[in-house]
Amino acid sequence: MKNDVAIYKLKHSQFEKDYYQYAPHMNQDDFCFYHFVGGDPNETDKLIEQLHTIKNERVLLLGIFRFPFQFEGKKRLETAIHQYYHMKEICDTVAFFHGEGMLHMIQSDTTVVEANKFFNSLEDELVEALENMVSIPGEMNIDVQDIKHFITQSDGPLFLHTIERDSFDQPLKNLISAPYLPDNYADGKQMILNIGYTQGVDMEAYRQINLRLHDMFHKADLVKLGSYYINKPGKQFKITLLVNGIEDPFPKPEHFSKTSTSTTALWFKKKWEGLFKKGKEGKSADKSSPAALTHNHHSLGQEEKA
Numbered sequence: 234m235k236n237d238v239a240i241y242k243l244k245h246s247q248f249e250k251d252y253y254q255y256a257p258h259m260n261q262d263d264f265c266f267y268h269f270v271g272g273d274p275n276e277t278d279k280l281i282e283q284l285h286t287i288k289n290e291r292v293l294l295l296g297i298f299r300f301p302f303q304f305e306g307k308k309r310l311e312t313a314i315h316q317y318y319h320m321k322e323i324c325d326t327v328a329f330f331h332g333e334g335m336l337h338m339i340q341s342d343t344t345v346v347e348a349n350k351f352f353n354s355l356e357d358e359l360v361e362a363l364e365n366m367v368s369i370p371g372e373m374n375i376d377v378q379d380i381k382h383f384i385t386q387s388d389g390p391l392f393l394h395t396i397e398r399d400s401f402d403q404p405l406k407n408l409i410s411a412p413y414l415p416d417n418y419a420d421g422k423q424m425i426l427n428i429g430y431t432q433g434v435d436m437e438a439y440r441q442i443n444l445r446l447h448d449m450f451h452k453a454d455l456v457k458l459g460s461y462y463i464n465k466p467g468k469q470f471k472i473t474l475l476v477n478g479i480e481d482p483f484p485k486p487e488h489f490s491k492t493s494t495s496t497t498a499l500w501f502k503k504k505w506e507g508l509f510k511k512g513k514e515g516k517s518a519d520k521s522s523p524a525a526l527t528h529n530h531h532s533l534g535q536e537e538k539a
Contacts, residue, residue, distance in 0.1 A: 422478025
């Protein structure tokens with residue numbers, strides 16, 4: 234059976250521009266990533282309203298949250314922590330990035346423009362990892378329902394990461410870890426593992442990498458194991474890890490209050506309801522060409538391209 238899924242990516246800073254364009258095409262089986270950089274207290278109400286607006290589409294909502302840099306001050310971090318918990322409350326799951334860790338990945342003389350492009354590319358890799366997981370068929374498939382069920386099983390944040398290597402002659406933790414990613418991913422409760430392999434991979438290499446991965450994630454239940462062939466020469470693995478149930482990066486603030494609709498948020502909600510009413514009316518008329526920001530509409534029945 235052909236199983237189509239569209240994957241959308243929306244940024245908080247471009248929400249007014251993009252959501253109205255994409256909303257008429259969103260279906261219940263689709264995924265929507267929402268990206269937010271925390272720290273600005275003036276953006277909290279809009280964050281909450283935008284997330285609720287997307288949730289009304291009944292898509293699976295995955296938040297991508299970036300914590301601020303240390304040099305931005307303690308107050309921005311405190312604000313970001315509250316915003317993180319608001320996002321976690323509304324979204325189906327949240328994946329987070331440490332802004333300070335991103336700084337360790339660039340040279341000090343990198344321009345601000347180039348640095349931001351690089352930071353965005355790191356976050357885009359998370360979206361691409363999920364796209365590849367649901368769109369590339371293999372001997373053992375991981376489908377959309379597998380991932381949806383997995384995500385809704387835990388209220389903790391999500392770890393989603395892909396590594397590509399032709400050699401694993403160093404500890405896996407060194408290969409998987411990065412300063413901008415959660416550092417407690419190996420303590421997750423559940424895991425989906427997807428392993429791609431090229432033409433030269435032999436059974437012993439395949440056995441060894443499985444053993445090492447299972448040993449590293451011995452605390453997690455393996456919910457689904459996928460494998461697929463990459464039609465390329467050489468001996469290379471492409472491994473995607475999806476882990477849930479890890480700990481939050483910061484404790485929930487003692488005085489954190491659950492999402493409430495403020496006067497500003499009410500105004501914002503009424504504004505969006507009016508703007509999107511016309512778009513909703515055309516939703517059933519055209520579902521054939523979803524215009525996702527990632528420009529991908531995946532068919533799970535499509536064959537893998539070489």
